[in-house]
Amino acid sequence: MCTYRTxxxxxxxxxxxxxxWFELKSATVYFDHPVSAPMEHSLNxxxxxxxxxxxxxxxxxxxxxxxxxxxxxxxxxxxxxxxx
Amino acid sequence: xxxxxxxxxxxLDGHGGDRIEAYxxxxxxxxxxxxxxxxxxxxxxxxxxxxxTRKFAAEGYLALCPNLYTREAxxxxxxxxxxxxxxxxxxxxxxxxxxxGGCVKFLRDLPHSNGKVGVIGYCSGGRQSxxxxxxxxxxxxxxxxxxxxxxxxxEGFPLKVxxxxxxxxxLACPLLGLFGAEDQHPSSAEVQELDDLLSGHGKxxxxxxxxxxxxxxxxxxxxxxxxxxxxDGWSRIWQFLAVxxxx
Numbered sequence: 025m026c027t028y029r030t031x032x033x034x035x036x037x038x039x040x041x042x043x044x045w046f047e048l049k050s051a052t053v054y055f056d057h058p059v060s061a062p063m064e065h066s067l068n069x070x071x072x073x074x075x076x077x078x079x080x081x082x083x084x085x086x087x088x089x090x091x092x093x094x095x096x097x098x099x100x101x102x103x104x105x106x107x108x
Numbered sequence: 109x110x111x112x113x114x115x116x117x118x119x120l121d122g123h124g125g126d127r128i129e130a131y132x133x134x135x136x137x138x139x140x141x142x143x144x145x146x147x148x149x150x151x152x153x154x155x156x157x158x159x160x161t162r163k164f165a166a167e168g169y170l171a172l173c174p175n176l177y178t179r180e181a182x183x184x185x186x187x188x189x190x191x192x193x194x195x196x197x198x199x200x201x202x203x204x205x206x207x208x209g210g211c212v213k214f215l216r217d218l219p220h221s222n223g224k225v226g227v228i229g230y231c232s233g234g235r236q237s238x239x240x241x242x243x244x245x246x247x248x249x250x251x252x253x254x255x256x257x258x259x260x261x262x263e264g265f266p267l268k269v270x271x272x273x274x275x276x277x278x279l280a281c282p283l284l285g286l287f288g289a290e291d292q293h294p295s296s297a298e299v300q301e302l303d304d305l306l307s308g309h310g311k312x313x314x315x316x317x318x319x320x321x322x323x324x325x326x327x328x329x330x331x332x333x334x335x336x337x338x339x340d341g342w343s344r345i346w347q348f349l350a351v352x353x354x355x
Contacts, residue, residue, distance in 0.1 A: 028256070052194055054194065057149075057330070059186075064323075070191040070194075077181075078189055079185070
């Protein structure tokens, strides 16, 4: 299937691309066909800064189980972290 | 010799007169022939789609694949461009029609064109192929597992995609539809709904759904590849074009 399903999240932080670190502005999250991962569908995240052009992107393509494990880890650690 | 071809990047006038990039493949045989516009899938103007474009030329057709993301990401890699386009909501339907229309004009103006042009698209391009066939004067259209030709996208859907059921009565050329029976978008029920809709309007169409195949069964570089379905699908494509794009 081609899900088209896409979520957009405004983010603050930095990512490291081929030209070094850059400021992140948003993340595009979608469960759809991967470009590289050897699977039919993957959970894909593009961390981007649109103002810096298309190549200002940190991309990941994760299998379903990997994505869920990552989400659990993020929730666990962020939940335990002090609010600053 | 059949199979001999030349392929190169060109620029043409797309929607609104915008200059857009495209990949042109031409058979070296100088005889007048039909032409195909190849619409890439959502992952973009990539190597796989260019390979398909060359395949049409190897079979004797002029073939042209527009980079639908030229405006969002000129000069970017295919995956970066696709990510940029998705983040901006995808390709608007009106712009798609204008870009394909520019390709059709470009192909008809080539010295070896016989004036007949078809369109083919995969995945999101399948829906766009149907859209183009309803809006432009074409001689053949092929929809390879395009989702949301019928069927409603989920509420809150962020991309510029809407069902095209209301355009079915405008379909202006024969349509070949190739689908995977295991696909969920489009589902077998949606394929049947489109089949019935076109029959109701008296539109010439031929649909084939392959058991054991899901979405993207033509994609040779993905786990979804199903050789038997793809081989039969290509055979049906050549038969369909031989009838509809012949001089």
